[in-house]
Amino acid sequence: MESEASSFESSETLAALVASTPLLEESWKACGVADASEVSHFAVIRVGGTAYVGFSGVKLAAGVDQSCRNLVPLPDEHFSALCLDGPDPPMVHARLLHLFLSVHTDNVFRDQMVEIMNTTKSIVITGHSVGGAIASLLALWLLCHLQTICSVICITFGSPMLGNESFSRAILQERWAGHFCHLVSQHDIVPRLLFAPSIPLASSSCSFQFISHLSEENKTQLFRIVLFSLGVLSKGECKSSFWPFGSFLFCTNTGAVCVDNGMLVIKLLYLTLLNGSLSSSLEDHLGYADFIQKFHWQFIENRSFMGGNLPESSYEAGITLALESLGIASHELNSEDAREALKKAKKLGRTRNLNSANLAIGLSKINPLRSQIEWYKASCDNSGDQMGYYDSFKQRGASKRDFKVNMNRIKLAKFWDSVIDKLEANELPYDFHKRAKWRNASQYYKLLVEPLDIAEYYRSETHHAKGHYMQHGRDKRYKIFDKWWSDQNGTDDHPTARSRFASLTQDSCFWAQVEEARDRLIKVRAEADARNFIKILEDITKFDQYARSLIENKEVSVDVFAKNSSYTLFIEEWKKFQSQLQLFQPQFPGILEGRTFP
Numbered sequence: 001m002e003s004e005a006s007s008f009e010s011s012e013t014l015a016a017l018v019a020s021t022p023l024l025e026e027s028w029k030a031c032g033v034a035d036a037s038e039v040s041h042f043a044v045i046r047v048g049g050t051a052y053v054g055f056s057g058v059k060l061a062a063g064v065d066q067s068c069r070n071l072v073p074l075p076d077e078h079f080s081a082l083c084l085d086g087p088d089p090p091m092v093h094a095r096l097l098h099l100f101l102s103v104h105t106d107n108v109f110r111d112q113m114v115e116i117m118n119t120t121k122s123i124v125i126t127g128h129s130v131g132g133a134i135a136s137l138l139a140l141w142l143l144c145h146l147q148t149i150c151s152v153i154c155i156t157f158g159s160p161m162l163g164n165e166s167f168s169r170a171i172l173q174e175r176w177a178g179h180f181c182h183l184v185s186q187h188d189i190v191p192r193l194l195f196a197p198s199i200p201l202a203s204s205s206c207s208f209q210f211i212s213h214l215s216e217e218n219k220t221q222l223f224r225i226v227l228f229s230l231g232v233l234s235k236g237e238c239k240s241s242f243w244p245f246g247s248f249l250f251c252t253n254t255g256a257v258c259v260d261n262g263m264l265v266i267k268l269l270y271l272t273l274l275n276g277s278l279s280s281s282l283e284d285h286l287g288y289a290d291f292i293q294k295f296h297w298q299f300i301e302n303r304s305f306m307g308g309n310l311p312e313s314s315y316e317a318g319i320t321l322a323l324e325s326l327g328i329a330s331h332e333l334n335s336e337d338a339r340e341a342l343k344k345a346k347k348l349g350r351t352r353n354l355n356s357a358n359l360a361i362g363l364s365k366i367n368p369l370r371s372q373i374e375w376y377k378a379s380c381d382n383s384g385d386q387m388g389y390y391d392s393f394k395q396r397g398a399s400k401r402d403f404k405v406n407m408n409r410i411k412l413a414k415f416w417d418s419v420i421d422k423l424e425a426n427e428l429p430y431d432f433h434k435r436a437k438w439r440n441a442s443q444y445y446k447l448l449v450e451p452l453d454i455a456e457y458y459r460s461e462t463h464h465a466k467g468h469y470m471q472h473g474r475d476k477r478y479k480i481f482d483k484w485w486s487d488q489n490g491t492d493d494h495p496t497a498r499s500r501f502a503s504l505t506q507d508s509c510f511w512a513q514v515e516e517a518r519d520r521l522i523k524v525r526a527e528a529d530a531r532n533f534i535k536i537l538e539d540i541t542k543f544d545q546y547a548r549s550l551i552e553n554k555e556v557s558v559d560v561f562a563k564n565s566s567y568t569l570f571i572e573e574w575k576k577f578q579s580q581l582q583l584f585q586p587q588f589p590g591i592l593e594g595r596t597f598p
Contacts (some may be wrong), residue, residue, distance in 0.1 A: 006384045015249055015256035015295070018181065022047070024292045027126035027155040030054025031588070032289075033133065041131075042103070044112055049113040050122040053113075055103075056170075056576075057129025070094035071164055071241060078104070081144040082170045088165040092240075093133065093160070103415075115255055115529050124152045129190055129285070132159025136180060143176050154180045154246075157288045161194045161242035168245035168262055169424055173480070177260060178430045180246025184252070184269065185284035185291055186327050187276030189226055196222075196229045219429050223278040230270035236263070252327035257342070259398070261426065267341045271334050272326055319343060352429050366415050369408040373448060376405045381462040381559050388559030390511045394455035403586055409452050416445060416554060420477050433484045442481040450478055450508035468519070469512040478508065498554035506555040508545075513564050517543045521573050544574060 018024065033043035034056035041056045050545050071091040074082055078101075082090055103109055116123060123142065127135035139154035145151075159182055171177050184191045186378040210277040214222065221541055233240055244265040249258045250272060258263055276284075286289075319342050328338045380392040387395065395404035419438075422428050432438060457473045459464060507513075546568070548557050560567050 006486060007493055015251075015258040018249060018258065018293075019295050020258060023124065023153070023155060024183070026050075026052055026281070027054065027124055028122075028128075028157060028289055028292055029055070029232060030126050031128040031131065031157065033127075040108065040245050042112075043447070044066040044116065046120075049120060050124060051116045052121045053116070053135075054122045055125075055127035055131030055134045055138075056125060058509075072097060072299070075101075075166075078141055079144050081174060082140065082167075083517070088164065089164060090170040092163040092167055093136070096130065096133045096162060098139065098162075099130070100134050100141075103134060103138070104141070105489060115148060117150055120150070123153070125152065125154045126156065127159065128157040128288070129159065132156030133162050134181070135159075135509065136162055137408040139179060140171070140176070143179060148363050153177055156180075156182045156186045158183070158190050163211055163243065163245065164241060165239075165243040166263070168243045168576065171245050172426045173424055175430050177246050177426065181249055181258075182246055183249045183251055183288060185251055185288060185293075186272050187280040187539070188284040189223065189273075189278070190283035190285050190524055192230060192273065193222075195233055195240050195266070195269070196226045219278045220443065223276075223281065227273055230266065230273065236268040240266075251288075251295055253291075253294060254324050254327055255320045255322075256291075256295045258328055261344075264341050264344060268326065268338070271328065271338045271341070274334050274439065275327070286287050347579075352427060355427050356429055356432060359419060359422070359428075360437070362415060362418075367413060369411055370448065372408055376401070376560070377448070381557075381562070386563040386565075388562030388565040389557070390451050390453045390455050390559065391562070391564065393452050394459045394566075396459075404508075406456075409449055409456075410434065412445060412449055412545055413453075413475070416442065416477050420480060423480075434488065439484050439488055443485050444504075446481045446508045447504040454509070454515070457512075463515070463519075466482060468516050470509060470516065472508070476511075500552045501558050503557060505550070505557045505560060510550070510556065511566065513543055513546075514570055518566065518570050521570070523579060524579070537561070540574065565584045 003568055026045070030043055030045050031050040031054040033045060034041060035058050036042050037056070043054045043056075045052045045054070069164075072094045073089045073091050079090075092279045094116050125135045125139040127133070133156070136154055136159065139152055142150065142152045147335070180523075183189070205461040209314065232238055243260045247258055247260040248265045248268070250268055251257055252272070257268075259268065273281075282465075319339055320383075322342050323335060323338055326338060364457075379388070380389045383392065385392070393402070393405065396406075419428075419442075423432065453475070454469050456471075457469045462473060505511075515593060520540050524533060524540070527533045527536060537548050551560070562568060
């Protein structure tokens with residue numbers, strides 16, 4: 001029997017929680033007001049201190065044309081926070097993005113949004129059908145730009161899929177998946193349509209209006225293609241261009257369940273469609289008001305089990321209730337697949353907290369490795385060769401001590417990479433990155449170990465093949481940790497003055513910038529083009545000024561000032577070059593006039 005970590009099956013419990021609030025009813029009402037409006041494709045209603053912004057699926061669907069299935073990258077000017085390292089950028093449905101941008105630039109809409117943001121702290125963005133996809137993009141835009149001003153939730157009804165798997169991962173990486181709840185009725189074909197391969201029949205649109213105008217023969221063919229494609233995807237036999245994100249609330253005439261794992265969403269999209277037909281698909285797409293009303297009351301009524309057999313445990317009882325809520329009877333052929341999918345959903349749900357707890361244990365186990373590197377730094381700072389922490393590791397020999405420090409560096413990287421992997425796979429709690437324990441531990445790790453990574457990068461001369469570390473060698477874990485730290489601490493223009501130098505240089509990429517500055521000093525001596533000469537000179541000067549500001553604020557460690565450190569050597573080379581600048585004047589007449597270089 002499945003071991004129990006909770007008395008309840010979590011997918012139905014989450015659905016019950018959502019159903020017990022007025023969110024769904026008020027959201028659907030906002031969509032209805034938008035459909036009925038004669039002057040706009042959106043509507044705003046207020047309930048207490050919450051503003052509901054609803055988008056019409058009927059009016060916006062008219063703008064979906066032949067470009068419907070194309071995927072395009074998100075524009076940086078609107079979604080700059082949604083970045084993801086790797087070969088596959090976050091991409092979304094081309095026409096839906098175009099529709100969102102046309103809404104976003106509408107003056108009436110912008111005035112309404114400004115007024116809402118100035119008068120409320122809670123915003124619910126909602127939409128039906130194509131309007132749901134536009135609502136999702138608007139919610140993402142708000143999260144990218146206004147997350148510190150307003151609380152944002154997005155609720156969609158029968159929305160088509162919006163983006164690729166990288167898009168879903170980018171949302172998970174930002175910990176925004178919990179802001180999205182997508183309602184999908186049992187047989188609604190619109191949320192499932194884009195999982196079908198691109199064929200002439202299905203490629204022209206993803207809207208209800210398109211399907212309703214097909215001939216009966218084409219409707220039947222479309223339904224079969226979608227069902228077959230979902231079946232193949234649910235078995236993991238191929239990949240889809242589109243991928244779910246956020247939480248999905250599956251609603252039927254007998255209840256609802258809520259899941260948030262992309263693969264399980266696809267599995268349930270397939271299993272709940274098996275007993276459907278195209279006529280029921282079209283009815284379900286328009287019938288969300290009935291579903292909302294029904295399962296709002298069903299969760300407070302007494303529930304009975306199909307077949308009359310009482311399950312052996314409360315966990316099995318929860319699974320059986322969830323199967324009932326999905327409209328799947330225990331005797332049906334697909335019930336076992338559905339049962340296993342629900343068990344997996346429950347396991348994934350509780351696994352987040354277990355993973356977090358296990359990582360905390362892992363963190364305590366790697367602390368000795370960190371302590372050994374701290375000891376190594378202290379010994380380097382006090383060494384007679386006066387090279388300091390960074391240069392000692394960069395020029396290390398074959399000693400046992402150096403080997404051990406390098407292995408500790410690799411082991412620590414492996415641990416933190418496992419943290420990032422779990423985070424991106426949605427296997428950690430949504431607020432994991434906001435917890436002081438992990439934010440502070442990751443920041444300290446970055447400040448302590450990244451200088452060693454930089455030293456190894458230049459020791460192995462990787463920069464000759466790939467380019468300098470900052471642009472071509474920095475691992476994504478450090479970029480993520482930068483974001484964790486800056487999101488929580490912001491930018492402090494007036495930091496507390498230090499009375500002594502920092503134990504660790506507060507810019508973990510300081511030594512990479514030193515390496516680039518020294519490389520520029522070599523290049524500037526050989527530069528014959530006046531413009532390039534000045535550009536390189538300005539870059540060196542800019543770094544020199546930046547380094548001086550760090551030193552003045554005591555935000556560097558004492559190893560920076562070591563007699564034979566790379567920074568000390570840079571200063572000596574820079575001063576020598578400054579004294580020679582006048583020799584360049586005849587070569588570049590007038591280019592240094594009016595310029596000062598400290």
